[in-house]
Amino acid sequence: MIKSLLSYLVSFGILFLIIHFSQAYLIRQSETTIRFNLWDTNVFFAVASLLICVHFQFFSLVKNLETQLGFIYLPTLFIKGVLFYLAFKDSVFNINVLSMPERLSLLIPLLLFLGLEVYFIVKILSKIDK
Known part of the structure; x- marks a missing residue:
């Protein structure tokens, strides 16, 4: 554990x-x-994905939750999106039009952290199935 x-x-x-630098x-x-x-945006994506993985590790120990x-x-992606909006509505969502580098600076870290998050979630779920 x-x-x-x-x-x-x-x-x-x-x-x-790696992403930030x-x-x-x-x-x-x-x-x-x-x-x-x-x-700030990279820290948000990293911490949100880390917290999801940590919580799922703890949830996997509860026998009643294993099948669910x-x-x-x-819903975690939706919740993460809402929290991102609430945290960055004044800085990111206040900009009328994002340039392509700005869009990529948000999208690429989101997808990379999401990919690592899904990898760990799949490992947790596959341990339960065994």
Whole structure:
């Protein structure tokens, strides 16, 4: 259990560092400007995905929830979207038109963290089926 939680933390931490510093490098090289804080949005995506994985690890220990874990996971993307809107409505959603680098700076981290999150959720669900 502790090994799993530590692997989630390390994996999301490493992915966060790779994404954030590669974004910063590419933005400096292309001399574009991003009108919102990349650090904050990347931290949100990393922490939200990490929390989902940690909660599912704990939920997998509850025998009554084992058969319903897949259904519990379904609304997490919607909830994450609502929380993102609430957290960034003044900085990201206040911008009338996002440039393509700004759109990609939101979409790519979202998809990468979501991919890692789904990988860990599938591992949790496959352990339950055995």
